[in-house]
Amino acid sequence: LKAQAGQAWAVVARSRGRAQPRAHRAAMVYIRDFEEFEAASRELFSVRPLRTRFSLKYRHSAPHAGAVVKVTDDKVCLKFKTDQMSDLKKVERITQAFARWTVATDMATLDEPDKELEEAREAAKAA
Numbered sequence: 542l543k544a545q546a547g548q549a550w551a552v553v554a555r556s557r558g559r560a561q562p563r564a565h566r567a568a569m570v571y572i573r574d575f576e577e578f579e580a581a582s583r584e585l586f587s588v589r590p591l592r593t594r595f596s597l598k599y600r601h602s603a604p605h606a607g608a609v610v611k612v613t614d615d616k617v618c619l620k621f622k623t624d625q626m627s628d629l630k631k632v633e634r635i636t637q638a639f640a641r642w643t644v645a646t647d648m649a650t651l652d653e654p655d656k657e658l659e660e661a662r663e664a665a666k667a668a
Contacts, residue, residue: 569618569620570617570618570619570620571620571621571622572619572620572621575621575623575628575631575635578610578619578621578635579631579634579635579638581612581619582595582612582619582635582639583638583642585612585614585617585619586612586639586642587648588614589614589616590642590643590648592614592615593612593613593614594612594613594614595610595611595612595636595639596610596611596612596613597609597610597611597632597636598611606624607622607623607624607625608622608623608624608628608629608632609621609622610622610632610635610636612639637658641655641658
């Protein structure tokens with residue numbers, strides 16, 4: 542909550558009434574390339590699937606307009622930030638992928654395309 546200059550660590554958050562030193566927070570990494578972000582997210586999820594979570598924040602008002610996608614396991618925090626409309630399809634793709642990963646029974650099949658999803662897409666195109 543406030544930094545204390547005379548100590549080796551600063552109190553930055555409270556968790557269940559206890560102060561947490563800065564060293565215990567997840568290291569945030571902004572990744573500029575979406576494909577790299579998606580690969581790093583997949584790797585993070587495959588290592589700790591029960592602790593990894595996904596967050597999407599969208600703001601439509603200037604000057605902070607855009608989307609921020611965050612994937613974290615409380616040790617590593619990966620972020621992708623964009624203000625381009627063309628990147629929203631990519632954000633939709635990672636959102637769908639993360640939803641599929643959370644219900645996957647075999648972590649080795651995370652990279653394989655989902656057959657049901659592909660069939661649904663083909664049916665939607667035909668309609």
